[in-house]
Amino acid sequence: MNRRIITLFAVLIFGVVSLILPLSARAEVETYMIDKVHSMANFKIRHLFSKVSGTFSDVTGTIKIDRDNLEASKVEATINVYSVDTNHKKRDADLLSSNFFDVEKYTVMRFVSTAVEAKGKDSGVMHGKLTIHGVTRSVKLPFKVLGFGPDPWGGYRSGFEAGTAIKRSDYGINYGLGEGQGGAVGNEVEITLLIEGIKVGPYGAPFRVR
Numbered sequence: 001m002n003r004r005i006i007t008l009f010a011v012l013i014f015g016v017v018s019l020i021l022p023l024s025a026r027a028e029v030e031t032y033m034i035d036k037v038h039s040m041a042n043f044k045i046r047h048l049f050s051k052v053s054g055t056f057s058d059v060t061g062t063i064k065i066d067r068d069n070l071e072a073s074k075v076e077a078t079i080n081v082y083s084v085d086t087n088h089k090k091r092d093a094d095l096l097s098s099n100f101f102d103v104e105k106y107t108v109m110r111f112v113s114t115a116v117e118a119k120g121k122d123s124g125v126m127h128g129k130l131t132i133h134g135v136t137r138s139v140k141l142p143f144k145v146l147g148f149g150p151d152p153w154g155g156y157r158s159g160f161e162a163g164t165a166i167k168r169s170d171y172g173i174n175y176g177l178g179e180g181q182g183g184a185v186g187n188e189v190e191i192t193l194l195i196e197g198i199k200v201g202p203y204g205a206p207f208r209v210r
Contacts, residue, residue: 028066029064029065029066029072029073030064030065030066030067030158030199031062031063031064031199031200032062032063032064032065032157032158032197032198032199032200033060033061033062033063033197033198033200034059034060034061034062034063034077034195034196034197035157035196035197035198036057036058036059036060038196039059039193039194039195039196040055040056040057040059040193040194041055041056041059041079041191041192041193042054042055042056042191042192042193042194043055043056043189043190043191043192044189044190045168045185045186045188045189045190046185046186046188047184047185047186048184052086052091053086054084054085054086054087054092054095055083055084055085055086056079056080056081056083056084056085056109057083057085058079058080058082058083059077059078059079059080059193059195060077060078060080061075061076061077061078061111062075062076062077063075063158063160063195063197065145065158067145067148069118070116070118070121070124070145071115071116071117071118071124072116073113073116073126074113074116075111075112075113075126075128076110076111076112076113077110077111077195078108078109078110078111079108079109079110080107080108081096081101081103081106081107081108081109082096082103082107084096084101099175099176100168100173100175101132101133101173102133105134106132106133106134109130109131109132110130110131111128111129111130111131111139111141112128112129113126113127113128114127114128114129114138115127115128119142121145122144122145122146123142123143123144123145124142124143125140125141125142125143126140126141126142126143126162127139127140127141128141130166132166132171132173133171133172133173134172135170135171135172137166137170137171139164139166140164141162141163141164141193142162142163142164143160143161143162143163143193144160144161144162145158145159145160146158146159146160146161147159150209151198154208154209155198155199155206155207155208155209156198156199156207156208156209157196157197157198157199158196158197158199159195159196159197160193160194160195160196160197161192161193161194161195162192162193162195163190163191163192163193164191165188165189165190165191166188166189166191167187167188167189168187168188168189169187
């Protein structure tokens with residue numbers, strides 16, 4: 001009789017553990033390093049009566065994501081200002097000068113998330129602090145999770161897209177905005193982030209698909 005009770009008790013414990021373990025696995029926070037070879041920050045800004053675009057190609061950072069609870073996710077990212085490319089070398093040099101980014105003083109832009117507001121399984125709004133030109137402001141980044149899966153080299157990757165609009169004057173970049181300065185370049189900047197992440201293990205080594 002006692003043996004039957006012990007056996008039944010063991011079966012119940014096994015059943016409970018079997019239910020809990022998959023939930024724990026699904027709730028795991030995964031870490032992805034931003035792959036700068038396949039990631040970029042694109043922008044558009046008005047020039048006279050049209051718009052011009054450009055790209056920052058050197059984007060690095062870390063994404064920590066809980067797929068089942070996006071609101072537990074965190075992001076830190078850095079953009080190398082020197083990596084700007086608008087397909088016009090003279091314009092790029094002007095952007096790097098003290099007229100705009102003043103890259104000799106401010107070499108990077110930085111984003112650190114503070115909260116995530118989920119809008120669905122694969123989308124939401126990321127709140128955070130964006131630092132440009134030595135000025136830090138709160139921003140909201142609507143984002144989409146594009147997917148997860150193995151890559152051709154034995155690793156595991158993720159894809160994300162996010163975008164927002166900011167005013168450059170909020171970050172102290174005012175060249176050409178004042179009265180009598182021509183107004184050739186607009187104030188609002190549209191930003192699109194295309195991000196690919198490489199999954200890493202607990203000690204920072206690349207995660208390998210077995």
